[in-house]
Amino acid sequence: MLDLRQLDLNLLLAFDAIYQQRSVTRAAQVMCLSQPAMSNALRRLRDLCGDPLFIKSRLGVTPTLVAHRLADYVRNALECLRDGLKMIPAARQSSPLLRISCLDCLQPVLLDALLQMPHADWQVRYFQPRRRDALQELAAGKLDILIDLDQPLAGLAGLHKQVLPADHYVFAWGEALKEPPRTLQAYLAQPQIQVSSRRDGLSPVDLHLGLKSLRRTIAVSTQSTLAAKMIADRQPFGLSLPSRVASALGMQQAPLPLDEPVPLQLALYIESRYRFERSREEAMHCLLQALGEPRAPLAVARRA
Numbered sequence: 140m141l142d143l144r145q146l147d148l149n150l151l152l153a154f155d156a157i158y159q160q161r162s163v164t165r166a167a168q169v170m171c172l173s174q175p176a177m178s179n180a181l182r183r184l185r186d187l188c189g190d191p192l193f194i195k196s197r198l199g200v201t202p203t204l205v206a207h208r209l210a211d212y213v214r215n216a217l218e219c220l221r222d223g224l225k226m227i228p229a230a231r232q233s234s235p236l237l238r239i240s241c242l243d244c245l246q247p248v249l250l251d252a253l254l255q256m257p258h259a260d261w262q263v264r265y266f267q268p269r270r271r272d273a274l275q276e277l278a279a280g281k282l283d284i285l286i287d288l289d290q291p292l293a294g295l296a297g298l299h300k301q302v303l304p305a306d307h308y309v310f311a312w313g314e315a316l317k318e319p320p321r322t323l324q325a326y327l328a329q330p331q332i333q334v335s336s337r338r339d340g341l342s343p344v345d346l347h348l349g350l351k352s353l354r355r356t357i358a359v360s361t362q363s364t365l366a367a368k369m370i371a372d373r374q375p376f377g378l379s380l381p382s383r384v385a386s387a388l389g390m391q392q393a394p395l396p397l398d399e400p401v402p403l404q405l406a407l408y409i410e411s412r413y414r415f416e417r418s419r420e421e422a423m424h425c426l427l428q429a430l431g432e433p434r435a436p437l438a439v440a441r442r443a
Contacts, residue, residue, distance in 0.1 A: 146187065151213050153180035154192070158210045160278070162199035169280040169410075237422055238264045240273055241286035244364035244387045245430075252429035253422060261422070270336065274298065277410050284423060286430070289404040301407045301423075303430050308344050308401040309392040311378045311385035313371030319393040320377070323353075326396045330358035332367045332378050344379045347401050355379070364388060381405075383430070405430075 156166035157177070167177035185192055188209075193200035202210070239249065246265050253261050268276050270287065277285050278298055292298050310319045310326065320326040327348075335342065341349065348354060358376055361367050367378055368388045378390070381403045385392040395401060407430070409423055 147183070150180055150184050150187070151217060153177060154184055154206075154209070155213050155217060157181065157193055157200065158202055158206060158213075160199070161201070163193075165199070165278060236262045236264065237284070238266060238282050239284045239286070239426075240266050240268060240276075240282050241284075242364055242384060243267070244368070244384055245286065248387050248429055249426055252425050256421065256425055267336065274408065277408055280410060283410065284426065285408040286405060286426075287408065289406040292408075299409050301409075301427060303405045303407060303427070306381045306383050306403045306405060308379050308395055308403060309382045309385055310395055311371075311380045311388070311390040311392045312376075313368060313373075313390055315371060315373055316375045316377060319391075320396060323396045327353060327355050330356050330376050332370055332376050333357045333360040334362070334364050334367050334378065334380070335360065336362050342379070343403060344395070344401050347397070 152170065153166065153172075156170050157163060160166045160169065163177050163181060164174055167174045170177065172180075181193065188205060190205040191203055192206045192209075193202055195201075237253070239246075241249065243265075250263055253263060266282065268282075273282070273285050273287055274290075274292070276282050286303075289300075289302055292300055312319055320329045333342070345355070358374075359367075359370060361370070364380070364384060365388070368390060370376060371378060371390070378385075379395065380388075380390075380392075382392060383405075407423065407427060
């Protein structure tokens with residue numbers, strides 16, 4: 140039997156990180172270690188257990204049967220230790236940090252939901268990395284929660300995806316516009332504000348229109364939905380936004396005058412690395428409730 144006096148606690152953290160990430164390289168990143176140091180920890184674990192534990196594969200490493208059997212015990216032991224350390228007064232002085240990437244207009248909504256949790260004392264940090272880098276930053280432990288378009292997680296072990304209720308695009312307007320366009324011709328002629336984090340590229344609405352050789356009138360482009368809302372309150376411009384976003388901005392909304400709704404599928408992504416705690420899992424469920432069902436699509440307006 141293994142003598143616990145020979146066991147370095149850091150080896151359990153290394154084991155849990157490799158098991159969650161299915162990659163020695165990514166495990167080293169989330170533990171802020173060099174890859175040689177993580178490889179050395181794995182070698183020591185193999186010597187202690189008398190088993191390879193992880194076998195090289197095309198996408199990283201694959202746990203052996205012994206590793207699978209050991210994983211739950213290690214995770215539960217680490218969680219119990221974290222819960223015990225929370226009882227130490229010095230450990231309770233610092234508030235837990237939660238790093239979230241999402242649209243700027245959703246940030247106040249999510250913060251309200253977090254602050255309504257019992258004993259909520261979060262330090263919330265909002266980031267908006269480039270879309271192509273967001274999942275990598277999540278896997279590397281630079282983010283805790285990401286809300287973005289639904290996309291596959293191929294090759295990114297250690298991440299979990301929760302698909303949000305389906306949304307749809309609507310026409311949204313502010314105080315400066317008296318009424319929404321009722322016909323397709325009026326919609327295409329109506330000056331609109333394009334909101335995108337990218338410098339160029341087409342939105343799902345533009346792709347939908349492009350298939351019919353149609354194009355709407357873009358008067359202003361901005362990367363901020365909050366800035367777009369301020370512009371729409373001053374200028375008679377409209378926006379084609381997801382219903383959930385329009386609701387978060389407090390804007391009036393009407394269905395797009397198209398033959399069928401333009402859908403949008405978002406997802407909430409979390410990283411399940413070794414430092415993931417129950418408190419963050421509770422926060423995730425709280426955010427899922429805040430991002431509940433959007434408004435149901437109304438009847439589609441007729442064309443002219």
